[in-house]
Amino acid sequence: MARMTMIEAIRSAMDVSMARDDTVVVFGEDVGYFGGVFRCTQGLQQKYGKTRCFDAPISESGIVGAAIGMAAYGLRPCVEVQFADYVYPAYDQIVSEAARLRYRSNGEFTCPIVVRMPTGGGIFGGQTHSQSPEALFTHVSGLKVVVPSNPYDAKGLLIASIEDPDPVIFLEPKRLYNGPFDGHHERPVTPWSKHPLGEVPDGHFVVPLGKASVRREGSDLTILAYGTMVYVAEAAAEETGIDAEIIDLRTLLPLDLDTIVASVKKTGRCVIVHEATLTSGFGAELAALVQQYCFYNLEGPIARVTGWDTPYPHAQEWEYFPGPARLGQAMRETMEA
Amino acid sequence: MTEHGPLSLHVPEPEVRPGGTPDFSNVPIPKAGSVPRPEVDVDPKEIRDLAYSIIRVLNREGEAVGPWAGTLTDEELLQGLRDMMTLRTFDARMLMAQRQGKTSFYMQHMGEEAVSCAFRKALAPGDMNFPTYRQAGLLIAGGYPMVDMMNQIFSNERDPLKGRQLPVMYSSKEHGFFSISGNLTTQYIQAVGWAMASAIRNDTRIAAGWVGDGATAESDFHAALVFASTYTAPVVLNIVNNQWAISTFQGIARGGSGTFAARGLGFGIPALRVDGNDYLAVHAVAKWAVERARRNLGPTLIEYVTYRVGAHSTSDDPSAYRPKEESSAWPLGDPVLRLKNHLIKRGAWSEERHKQAEAEILDAVIAAQKEAESHGTLHAGGKPSVRDMFEGVYAEMPPHLRRQRQEAGV
Numbered sequence: 001m002a003r004m005t006m007i008e009a010i011r012s013a014m015d016v017s018m019a020r021d022d023t024v025v026v027f028g029e030d031v032g033y034f035g036g037v038f039r040c041t042q043g044l045q046q047k048y049g050k051t052r053c054f055d056a057p058i059s060e061s062g063i064v065g066a067a068i069g070m071a072a073y074g075l076r077p078c079v080e081v082q083f084a085d086y087v088y089p090a091y092d093q094i095v096s097e098a099a100r101l102r103y104r105s106n107g108e109f110t111c112p113i114v115v116r117m118p119t120g121g122g123i124f125g126g127q128t129h130s131q132s133p134e135a136l137f138t139h140v141s142g143l144k145v146v147v148p149s150n151p152y153d154a155k156g157l158l159i160a161s162i163e164d165p166d167p168v169i170f171l172e173p174k175r176l177y178n179g180p181f182d183g184h185h186e187r188p189v190t191p192w193s194k195h196p197l198g199e200v201p202d203g204h205f206v207v208p209l210g211k212a213s214v215r216r217e218g219s220d221l222t223i224l225a226y227g228t229m230v231y232v233a234e235a236a237a238e239e240t241g242i243d244a245e246i247i248d249l250r251t252l253l254p255l256d257l258d259t260i261v262a263s264v265k266k267t268g269r270c271v272i273v274h275e276a277t278l279t280s281g282f283g284a285e286l287a288a289l290v291q292q293y294c295f296y297n298l299e300g301p302i303a304r305v306t307g308w309d310t311p312y313p314h315a316q317e318w319e320y321f322p323g324p325a326r327l328g329q330a331m332r333e334t335m336e337a
Numbered sequence: 338m339t340e341h342g343p344l345s346l347h348v349p350e351p352e353v354r355p356g357g358t359p360d361f362s363n364v365p366i367p368k369a370g371s372v373p374r375p376e377v378d379v380d381p382k383e384i385r386d387l388a389y390s391i392i393r394v395l396n397r398e399g400e401a402v403g404p405w406a407g408t409l410t411d412e413e414l415l416q417g418l419r420d421m422m423t424l425r426t427f428d429a430r431m432l433m434a435q436r437q438g439k440t441s442f443y444m445q446h447m448g449e450e451a452v453s454c455a456f457r458k459a460l461a462p463g464d465m466n467f468p469t470y471r472q473a474g475l476l477i478a479g480g481y482p483m484v485d486m487m488n489q490i491f492s493n494e495r496d497p498l499k500g501r502q503l504p505v506m507y508s509s510k511e512h513g514f515f516s517i518s519g520n521l522t523t524q525y526i527q528a529v530g531w532a533m534a535s536a537i538r539n540d541t542r543i544a545a546g547w548v549g550d551g552a553t554a555e556s557d558f559h560a561a562l563v564f565a566s567t568y569t570a571p572v573v574l575n576i577v578n579n580q581w582a583i584s585t586f587q588g589i590a591r592g593g594s595g596t597f598a599a600r601g602l603g604f605g606i607p608a609l610r611v612d613g614n615d616y617l618a619v620h621a622v623a624k625w626a627v628e629r630a631r632r633n634l635g636p637t638l639i640e641y642v643t644y645r646v647g648a649h650s651t652s653d654d655p656s657a658y659r660p661k662e663e664s665s666a667w668p669l670g671d672p673v674l675r676l677k678n679h680l681i682k683r684g685a686w687s688e689e690r691h692k693q694a695e696a697e698i699l700d701a702v703i704a705a706q707k708e709a710e711s712h713g714t715l716h717a718g719g720k721p722s723v724r725d726m727f728e729g730v731y732a733e734m735p736p737h738l739r740r741q742r743q744e745a746g747v
Contacts, residue, residue: 061526
């Protein structure tokens with residue numbers, strides 16, 4: 001075991017995977033010699049050579065398109081898009097190609113790729129360094145969508161994603177790279193070294209895809225969260241004194257519906273929280289499922305606390321970001337409903 | 338106001354529209370045999386003019402001339418003629434089948450048969466094509482069973498793709514034919530990635546990417562050229578310039594601003610332009626580019642100058658946007674006729690044998706069609722199971738799909 005930040009855990013996952021399987025290749029913008037703008041691939045080129053870890057031209061569709069071709073050949077590319085905000089030029093390759101290759105070729109060609117991308121706000125990233133585009137991927141059949149919230153899960157989920165036979169969109173909340181963040185921007189950030197989930201095995205292990213984790217057991221209401229919002233939920237539970245059960249979804253597609261349904265059936269109330277914008281966001285799918293499977297157990301309407309339906313602003317960072325105050329307010333209203 | 342007049346937007350137009358007289362006098366056609374054949378390890382800077390000429394082997398008299406001649410034996414040429422005739426007959430039958438409602442859709446290759454048929458013969462087993470929807474010659478010339486192609490077109494119970502794909506979107510890993518996508522040019526950069534993978538693994542296999550003139554305007558064309566050049570990937574990048582992208586003439590993709598081949602030069606990729614209706618020239622150029630890739634010398638861009646004689650698809654009527662007689666005015670003629678005449682000139686073929694071959698091929702295609710139809714057509718007979726609709730989205734079916742499959746009653 002070792003103390004790792006999320007960055008180190010992600011790097012370790014690629015290191016372990018590259019050492020175990022020589023078909024694993026890693027590339028993207030600034031990923032090679034420099035080791036990535038967030039240091040996630042630092043040292044990999046030096047360790048595995050330029051043909052296993054290399055810099056790519058600034059072309060997201062090129063990076064993902066080339067990875068799909070490599071996967072069709074038989075490699076397992078784990079590629080990086082520098083910010084999730086810049087994945088859109090690759091959207092055609094991801095949606096029309098990676099997601100459908102197995103289906104349309106009846107399994108003749110498959111696409112075991114991972115597309116890693118830093119996601120989320122809370123860092124004064126403005127409009128193009130803060131977005132949470134997960135709903136654009138959860139709407140696509142054939143993809144898997146993963147969002148870790150801590151170093152342990154980040155490593156285990158990334159190794160599982162690299163080993164998965166299907167394409168995985170791996171969204172890394174960059175706000176969590178160096179330490180957990182509960183939305184209290186006025187307080188100093190604690191590093192991962194002070195958090196139990198900063199304890200990560202050095203070698204190979206996996207956290208299975210499609211399995212949520214109950215981060216806090218509770219009986220009053222269920223909070224469905226992922227990424228940075230897991231810590232916002234923990235803070236809101238403590239501050240409101242509401243005995244909330246907090247579920248870290250970890251994988252959005254395929255979704256661990258059983259864990260969600262069991263929890264809401266127990267608590268009878270549900271609050272969904274995500275950074276992404278409200279309308280047609282992933283919370284809408286969660287709300288629809290909870291309504292469908294827990295209708296007779298619900299004691300109040302399902303609440304959604306999310307980013308506003310605006311582009312992500314710069315100066316208004318903390319009025320936009322769904323912090324513990326907003327979530328706490330929704331929890332109180334849900335309890336009173 | 339200012340000393341300048343108002344700005345105006347330029348929108349290119351083809352020289353001739355329906356009702357007009359076709360005119361290709363502005364298309365310069367170099368003499369057969371006039372373009373030199375460089376060594377494959379030539380410095381790309383020294384052959385920049387090959388991107389502006391047209392490599393041709395067969396002259397007006399049907400003779401093979403010049404430095405690109407001589408890559409094929411009589412026997413290979415006869416097989417090439419047979420492949421092209423088969424593709425043409427296949428097209429004609431499937432076009433008819435679509436009109437009869439046996440399938441919803443078809444796209445023919447009329448006039449472009451030489452490009453894919455001859456290119457296929459320059460590849461080795463294990464190489465991978467990333468084709469568009471207009472390179473079925475790669476399958477025909479590669480010996481893929483016509484019955485399986487038809488099963489796919491009819492979406493019947495033997496459809497290798499289980500009825501999931503639109504007709505003509507074939508896939509055959511075994512035959513070096515990557516799964517076709519409806520999304521244009523996506524496969525171009527994938528071909529480069531596949532070639533990079535082969536290089537990463539120190540393999541000896543190469544890839545071939547395919548795109549039409551219109552689809553070169555897609556951004557993935559640019560991505561493919563950048564990646565191919567940056568990593569000197571062992572890939573042959575083919576552009577089939579058939580002058581038309583559905584109703585838009587190649588000028589809308591900015592053909593005429595130099596050539597499509599010349600776009601490779603800015604990326605440092607050697608680029609050749611070839612007579613796409615000359616089976617011998619296509620093969621010779623393909624062989625050159627394949628050898629370059631195989632010897633780790635990097636990518637080559639090839640523009641095949643040809644003409645889309647048929648409609649874009651069975652859903653298209655070209656008489657609405659171009660003169661009906663335009664294809665017969667096309668100065669590079671018909672690829673089947675030109676190879677036929679050449680073989681007759683060589684003494685390897687005759688009108689009589691040609692007629693006989695036409696009849697044999699028609700019989701073979703009809704026999705294949707009969708067999709395919711015995712397994713069903715789109716609206717009649719056997720079809721893939723509804724269960725197949727839910728399979729293969731993922732390697733393992735996730736719970737939400739299982740629930741939906743149960744909901745659908747399968």
